[in-house]
Amino acid sequence: xxxxxxxxxxxxxxxxxxxxxxxxxxxxAFVTMGRGLGGSSAFATAAGALIVNLAPETAKTNAYLATFxxxxxxxxxxxxxxxxxxxxxxxxxLLANRATTTIERGPRASVTRRLVxxxxxxxxxxxxxxxxxxxxxxxxxxxxxLLNAGSxxxxxxxxxxxxxxxxxxxxQWI
Amino acid sequence: xNAPFFKFGLFGxxxxxxxxxxxxxxxxxxxxxxxxxxxxxxAAQFYFRDLAVFKVMFTAIVTxxxxxxxxxxxxxxxxxxxxxxxxxxxxxLVGGVLLGIGFVIGGYCPGTSVVAAATGRLDAxxxxxxxxxxxxxxxxxxxxxxxxxxxxxxxQTTLATLWNVPYGVLVxxxxxxxxxxxxxxEWLEVKFGGVERKAQPLLGAVGLRGSRRLxxxxxxLGLTAxxxxxxxxxxxxxxxxxxxxxxxxxxxxxxxxxxxxxxxIAAVDVPRIVDLRDPAAFARSHLPGATNVPMxxxxxxxxxxxxxxxxxxxxxxxxEQAWMLLKARKFPRVFTLQGGIEAWNEQxxxxxxxxxxxxxxxxxxxVAHAFGGTPRTDGAAPAALEAAPMPVAPPPVxxxxxxxxxxxxKKKEGC
Numbered sequence: 001x002x003x004x005x006x007x008x009x010x011x012x013x014x015x016x017x018x019x020x021x022x023x024x025x026x027x028x029a030f031v032t033m034g035r036g037l038g039g040s041s042a043f044a045t046a047a048g049a050l051i052v053n054l055a056p057e058t059a060k061t062n063a064y065l066a067t068f069x070x071x072x073x074x075x076x077x078x079x080x081x082x083x084x085x086x087x088x089x090x091x092x093x094l095l096a097n098r099a100t101t102t103i104e105r106g107p108r109a110s111v112t113r114r115l116v117x118x119x120x121x122x123x124x125x126x127x128x129x130x131x132x133x134x135x136x137x138x139x140x141x142x143x144x145x146l147l148n149a150g151s152x153x154x155x156x157x158x159x160x161x162x163x164x165x166x167x168x169x170x171x172q173w174i
Numbered sequence: 175x176n177a178p179f180f181k182f183g184l185f186g187x188x189x190x191x192x193x194x195x196x197x198x199x200x201x202x203x204x205x206x207x208x209x210x211x212x213x214x215x216x217a218a219q220f221y222f223r224d225l226a227v228f229k230v231m232f233t234a235i236v237t238x239x240x241x242x243x244x245x246x247x248x249x250x251x252x253x254x255x256x257x258x259x260x261x262x263x264x265x266x267l268v269g270g271v272l273l274g275i276g277f278v279i280g281g282y283c284p285g286t287s288v289v290a291a292a293t294g295r296l297d298a299x300x301x302x303x304x305x306x307x308x309x310x311x312x313x314x315x316x317x318x319x320x321x322x323x324x325x326x327x328x329x330q331t332t333l334a335t336l337w338n339v340p341y342g343v344l345v346x347x348x349x350x351x352x353x354x355x356x357x358x359x360e361w362l363e364v365k366f367g368g369v370e371r372k373a374q375p376l377l378g379a380v381g382l383r384g385s386r387r388l389x390x391x392x393x394x395l396g397l398t399a400x401x402x403x404x405x406x407x408x409x410x411x412x413x414x415x416x417x418x419x420x421x422x423x424x425x426x427x428x429x430x431x432x433x434x435x436x437x438x439i440a441a442v443d444v445p446r447i448v449d450l451r452d453p454a455a456f457a458r459s460h461l462p463g464a465t466n467v468p469m470x471x472x473x474x475x476x477x478x479x480x481x482x483x484x485x486x487x488x489x490x491x492x493x494e495q496a497w498m499l500l501k502a503r504k505f506p507r508v509f510t511l512q513g514g515i516e517a518w519n520e521q522x523x524x525x526x527x528x529x530x531x532x533x534x535x536x537x538x539x540x541v542a543h544a545f546g547g548t549p550r551t552d553g554a555a556p557a558a559l560e561a562a563p564m565p566v567a568p569p570p571v572x573x574x575x576x577x578x579x580x581x582x583x584k585k586k587e588g589c
Contacts, residue, residue, distance in 0.1 A: 012215075014375060015226045016356070016385045018208035019233020025200035026234060027241040032193050034178025035257045037201055039285030040305070047309035064316035080191045082288055084198020085205070089289030092206035099293040104213035104281060118213075118297040121280015122287070122304025123311070128276055129284060130312045131323065132269025133259055136283035137201075139266070141231060143259055145238035147332040147344055150261030154270040161274025166220035169278050173217040 010096040026145060033077070036142025040129035042082035049073040106173040117172055177251035183452070183468045202289050211293040213281030213301075220278050223367035225359035232352040233388075240395045243345050246405035253405050261336075263326025280304065341406075342399040349396030353389050411502040418501055427497060428512045429484060431521040435541050438462065445484035445509065450492045461486065461511075461518055462545060472496055477505050486511035486518070523547030 012018075029036055048068035052059045059065040073079075093099035105114040129135040132154050134143070140158065143151020176182050180190055208230045209215045218224035246253035277283055280301045282290055287305070290298030312319075334341040360374040372378040375385035382390070421427045429437075429445075437443050447464040449456050456466040467475045469492050477483065477500060485493040485500075485508065493510040500508045511517065525538045527549045535549075542549045 012209035012226070013204075013207040014385065015208060015229035016233050016375060016388055018204050019230040020237050020388070021204040021207065022201070022230060023234035023237025023241070025197060025204060026238040027245075028200070029197050030238065030242055030256050031177045031245065031251055032179050032197075033190060034181040034255045037197070037285070039283065039288070040309075043284065043302070043305050044309045044313070047306055048313055051310065051313055062314065062317055063320075065313055075191065077190060077194045080194035081198035081201070082285075084195040084200075085202035085285060085288045086198075086292045088199035088202025088204075089206040089211055090202075090292040091199070092203045093211055093289075093293035096207075098206070098211065101294040101296065103297045104290070104295055105297070106214065106217075114297055115300045117279050118281060118301040119304035119307075121276045121278075121282070122301040122306075123308035124276035125273055125280060125284060126305045126308025127312055128269045128272030128274075130269070130309070130316070131265045131319070132273060133262070133266070133323075135273060135285065136231075136277075137285040139259065139270075141234060141238075144231075144235040145242065146256060146258060147239070147334060147341065147348070148258050148261065149328060149331045149333050149336040150259065150263065150266045152333060153261075153263060154266045154273075157267045157270025158274040158277070161271035162220050162277045163274075164271075165275040165278045166217075170221065173214065173278075173281075174221050174223070 007097055009098045009100075022141075023145070026141060029142075030146075035077070036146070037137045038078040038081060038134070038142075039085075039137040040125070040135040041078040041138065042076075043126065044130065045073050045076050045079055106171070108174075109172045114172060117169070177245065178255050181252075181255040181470065183470045186453075201285070202292065205286055205289045206293060210286040211289045211295065211298075213290060213295065213297060216283075216286060217278060217281050218367070221366070222362045225363055228359050229356055232355060236349055236352050236392050236396075239345060239348060240392065240399065243342070243399050243402075243405045244395065246407060247399075247402050249407055252407075258330040258332065260330050261326075261328040262323060263328060265323050265325060267326075340400070341404055342402055346396040346400040349392050353392060356389070411499075411504075413498075413502040418498070421501075428510045430512050431517040432541075434461075434484065434511060434518075435522045435545065439541065439544055443482065445482040445507075447484050447486070449515075450485055450487040450496055451515075455488065459515070461515065469496065472499060477503070479505055480507075482507040482509070484509050484511055486514050488514055489516065519547075525549050527551050 013021075026037055045068070048065055051065055052068045052073070056069070059069060090099060103111055103114060105111070125135065132139055134151075134154070136158070139148075139151045139154045142148075144155055176184070179185060180193075185193070205211070209226055210230070215224055216227060219227040242251070242253060242256065245251045273283070280287075282298055282301050284305060287298045287301045291302055328336065332341070333339070333344055357376055360369075360377045363369040364371050364374065364377070370378070376389065379386055434445075434447075437445070444463075447461050449460045449464040449466045450469050450472075451466075452468050453466055456464075460466070464486075469487075483500065483505065485496050487493040487496075493514060497508055497510050513520075523542055523545055524547050525542055527535045527538060529535055539549045
């Protein structure tokens with residue numbers, strides 16, 4: 001039997017073990033900070049800060065954008081957390097030989113189709129995350145473990161939306 | 175009870191950003207370990223071929239849920255201090271559905287896209303570009319969306335309060351849903367994903383090992399949680415209302431600044447002086463010999479029943495509130511400084527002197543000098559005030575800071 005060479009990507013971690021690891025990270029956030037994890041908020045902060053810098057007059061008329069004009073918007077807990085996520089992901093990927101330049105797509109999907117859909121999906125997620133005040137990290141994971149009522153509704157809605165839409169997008173993935 | 179550490183003032187805003195970065199590294203590391211840097215693997219969840227998303231997510235939820243429950247139940251942390259995103263049923267339902275559709279279209283969710291981008295997935299970079307563009311657009315729409323975002327408002331609420339079900343019962347329910355779900359997920363993977371049954375950690379394993387033991391541990395902690403009562407453990411105390419009323423009526427509850435100054439100079443009956451303001455205000459100025467116990471740390475501080483404690487604060491009523499709390503905990507010799515640090519500044523350090531020749535005035539001047547202050551003469555002679563000899567020792571108390579009670583910028587704690 002061939003031994004895997006050092007350049008082959010290693011298999012993923014047992015999902016239950018990875019889940020315990022992730023759960024302990026989340027628990028650490030609860031114990032140290034009294035708050036959970038996040039993902040989408042850093043993008044909202046970056047977008048808000050960009051608008052405030054490019055069009056300060058427009059931003060003043062918008063109560064939501066005005067919040068990004070006070071102080072340094074990047075001195076924000078979730079911005080620093082997401083920077084850490086990037087570094088932690090890179091570190092794990094390098095350790096396991098999984099960091100390679102590639103485009104994730106199913107066997108029947110073209111590169112163009114995949115990239116267009118990635119952009120559209122990202123845009124839709126932005127709207128969804130703003131409406132739900134959170135995403136998979138801030139609502140499903142964090143709120144889920146705190147038995148937050150809205151987070152459980154969100155989680156059911158999210159899985160419902162995803163499974164409902166999956167059939168129409170099967171050409172992209174399978 | 176001293177967690178969450180940040181909420182109890184154990185570290186400040188700047189340190190919290192370092193904590194954020196370190197926690198983020200852990201978050202990103204385990205997301206990548208689980209395979210969530212791959213859009214294909216994530217999307218396979220929705221075709222029943224690879225249910226790692228469900229398994230990892232629910233294992234994490236159960237782990238953190240049990241940790242929070244038992245950490246709080248055993249008194250290590252205060253669950254009421256962990257931030258809950260307020261529930262708004264309608265926007266969360268609609269937002270959740272949109273997010274789910276976006277997940278299948280885009281292949282990632284916001285957190286996993288960052289991990290995928292870090293490990294070279296070009297589609298994840300495009301996805302992040304799409305999300306950024308979406309955020310730009312939504313930013314302009316937010317004022318118009320405000321009405322919709324407020325629909326179905328239930329405030330900060332858990333399922334336990336919404337349904338009036340004991341918290342621990344929900345804990346075991348979530349554990350059971352998760353464990354049954356894991357077995358079902360493994361079965362689906364065998365059926366649709368071409369995974370060998372033998373390779374499945376729960377279905378295929380022989381005997382009680384590895385992942386099966388973990389599930390048994392979850393079940394044990396969940397079952398005991400169901401019987402353990404509420405995780406919201408505050409400290410309760412009672413006090414005799416008549417006794418406290420009499421203390422107040424007889425002025426047995428406070429010292430004036432001048433009384434305190436006399437005791438300090440005479441070195442008789444010197445109380446332990448406790449400054450209840452935040453560490454920044456304490457660093458700017460405080461009473462001689464004071465120790466800093468910010469309000470949030472009151473319950474943690476080891477008080478002794480045999481010591482006399484003098485509490486003071488700024489313009490807020492914290493000293494009087496802390497007095498009540500300590501009295502309720504049966505510490506008999508607790509006093510407040512009437513008028514707080516401002517009274518100390520006004521009456522002891524920088525007293526107004528009307529007639530410089532009287533005995534009272536001479537005493538005031540001597541007392542002020544003893545603590546490194548400067549007496550003020552009334553309005554007419556500002557020059558005399560400036561010409562007054564500077565104290566030798568650096569003044570321990572300077573002008574009361576103005577920013578202490580300014581409302582802080584509201585912190586975003588959501589996702």
